[in-house]
Amino acid sequence: MNLDISKKTGLSLGFGGMLILMAALFNLLNGSALLYISLCMILAGIVVYSFGEYTGELSGIKNNEVWFKSVSSKGVVAWILGFVLTAFYVVIYWFPTYLGLNRKGVNTGLVAFFDPLSFALNGHGASQWFVYGTLYTVAILGFGVKFILKYRHSNYQIIRTLSVMFFQLAFAFLLPEFLAKLNPDLDYFAKDLKNMWPLNYYFFEDWHLKAMLGGGNLGMFMLFFGIGMIFLISPILTYFFGKRWYCSWVCGCGGLAETAGDSFRQLSDKSVKAWKIERWLIHSVLLFVFITTVAVIYSFLINEKAALDPKLFLVGVILFLGVFSWYIFKIGYKKLALDARKGIYWASGIISAFLVINMAIGNTNVFFIDSYTLRSWYGFFIGAAFSGVVGVGFYPILGSRVWCRFGCPMAAILGFQQKLLSRFRITTNGSQCISCGNCSTYCEMGIDVRAYAQKGEDIVRSSCVGCGVCSAVCPRGVLKLENGRVEI
Numbered sequence: 001m002n003l004d005i006s007k008k009t010g011l012s013l014g015f016g017g018m019l020i021l022m023a024a025l026f027n028l029l030n031g032s033a034l035l036y037i038s039l040c041m042i043l044a045g046i047v048v049y050s051f052g053e054y055t056g057e058l059s060g061i062k063n064n065e066v067w068f069k070s071v072s073s074k075g076v077v078a079w080i081l082g083f084v085l086t087a088f089y090v091v092i093y094w095f096p097t098y099l100g101l102n103r104k105g106v107n108t109g110l111v112a113f114f115d116p117l118s119f120a121l122n123g124h125g126a127s128q129w130f131v132y133g134t135l136y137t138v139a140i141l142g143f144g145v146k147f148i149l150k151y152r153h154s155n156y157q158i159i160r161t162l163s164v165m166f167f168q169l170a171f172a173f174l175l176p177e178f179l180a181k182l183n184p185d186l187d188y189f190a191k192d193l194k195n196m197w198p199l200n201y202y203f204f205e206d207w208h209l210k211a212m213l214g215g216g217n218l219g220m221f222m223l224f225f226g227i228g229m230i231f232l233i234s235p236i237l238t239y240f241f242g243k244r245w246y247c248s249w250v251c252g253c254g255g256l257a258e259t260a261g262d263s264f265r266q267l268s269d270k271s272v273k274a275w276k277i278e279r280w281l282i283h284s285v286l287l288f289v290f291i292t293t294v295a296v297i298y299s300f301l302i303n304e305k306a307a308l309d310p311k312l313f314l315v316g317v318i319l320f321l322g323v324f325s326w327y328i329f330k331i332g333y334k335k336l337a338l339d340a341r342k343g344i345y346w347a348s349g350i351i352s353a354f355l356v357i358n359m360a361i362g363n364t365n366v367f368f369i370d371s372y373t374l375r376s377w378y379g380f381f382i383g384a385a386f387s388g389v390v391g392v393g394f395y396p397i398l399g400s401r402v403w404c405r406f407g408c409p410m411a412a413i414l415g416f417q418q419k420l421l422s423r424f425r426i427t428t429n430g431s432q433c434i435s436c437g438n439c440s441t442y443c444e445m446g447i448d449v450r451a452y453a454q455k456g457e458d459i460v461r462s463s464c465v466g467c468g469v470c471s472a473v474c475p476r477g478v479l480k481l482e483n484g485r486v487e488i
């Protein structure tokens with residue numbers, strides 16, 4: 001390993017900062033100054049190392065030993081890193097007391113170490129989620145600088161990375177904390193700005209709906225803004241720009257994958273088998289969250305004796321599924337494969353049958369399973385185990401977009417919109433392609449971009465997050481991300 005002075009300085013700073021955190025975890029160190037010093041050291045360490053790594057040479061992908069370095073080719077280092085990340089997520093989700101969280105008394109360890117920053121931002125002591133959010137933001141900022149240095153020849157990559165860094169820092173981290181400080185008596189809705197179902201899968205849960213309905217003007221704004229995002233703003237943005245407006249410009253999960261996960265993007269499986277698993281898995285998660293949400297809203301309407309008649313709500317769901325299936329049958333059929341169309345018809349038919357039976361017999365639990373049980377299953381298997389533990393813990397083994405590719409229901413919905421309605425596509429100038437394969441190698445979503453380029457075919461794939469890295473690493477300028485009207 002060739003380490004010049006800036007890389008050695010960067011590594012020393014980064015590991016020094018992490019050592020301070022480890023010492024705090026075991027209650028060996030404390031104090032606000034040390035907290036800020038450790039966070040600055042980690043951030044500075046990543047930035048200084050990246051300057052050493054990228055500024056002395058031309059920008060872009062070099063394939064420099066990417067398949068020979070242990071960390072980037074599923075070697076021992078990658079497995080150790082994957083194990084550490086996975087263990088960290090398991091502790092965060094299910095054993096936060098090991099980090100020092102004390103719900104009934106005074107925090108200790110790492111959580112107590114973050115108290116000063118937490119008090120400064122939101123007026124309360126830290127939780128494990130505050131620790132996690134802070135480190136997550138530091139990672140996106142630090143590795144965001146690394147990404148910009150690496151792809152500095154591409155304005156698209158520079159602006160896109162600045163965008164994810166901004167959204168993580170301002171909208172996902174600072175603003176919710178400030179809102180929590182300004183509204184200490186309001187429930188959680190006022191502190192969470194990623195207010196879009198199904199990313200925010202508890203958007204329609206009873207406690208969240210009640211909190212918004214009882215939260216005055218701010219609550220009503222969040223309710224209507226959230227609904228507007230789902231049915232209006234998001235489809236319009238996806239129509240014009242593709243799902244990239246969210247998946248690779250705004251989303252925190254995508255932000256981490258693009259920055260901290262960049263070293264692992266080549267690990268995404270490009271096989272047809274992986275593609276088949278991807279399609280079934282991600283749409284099963286979407287189905288799961290849809291069913292859970294219908295059940296939860298129905299229970300809410302019954303239990304709260306709300307103005308909307310629960311049966312009318314079920315009729316609305318059946319109508320929605322009917323219109324969607326009809327659209328696929330009449331118009332969208334050209335763009336979806338037969339198995340996908342069959343899956344939509346079957347799922348819509350079975351769900352509608354359940355709802356009709358339910359209306360006939362007046363069951364409280366619309367799918368014959370308690371809606372709270374369904375909700376807790378979703379929260380455990382998808383919200384925690386898949387999106388957190390597997391989604392990030394497995395970066396060094398399965399690539400950086402495991403969650404976005406195989407599990408995120410938001411990505412599935414935006415993918416439908418992208419495939420069926422959007423102007424976005426990647427155009428290819430096939431005659432210039434030299435079949436080097438850089439584009440396919442570095443596509444984090446496992447798309448075989450080269451196959452399209454060789455045929456000179458436009459790429460319109462529901463899974464494409466529009467990161468543009470395929471285009472940035474192409475030595476021949478074959479690939480172009482476009483939103484303009486499609487000429488027929």
Ligand code: SF4
Pocket residue numbers: 426442443444445446447449459463464465466467468469470471
């Ligand atoms: S096809 Fe290109 S733009 Fe789309 S996800 Fe893959 S690398 Fe990113």
Ligand code: SF4
Pocket residue numbers: 432433434435436437438439440449450453473474475476477478479
């Ligand atoms: S499109 Fe560009 S990166 Fe992809 S195989 Fe062809 S020349 Fe290589």
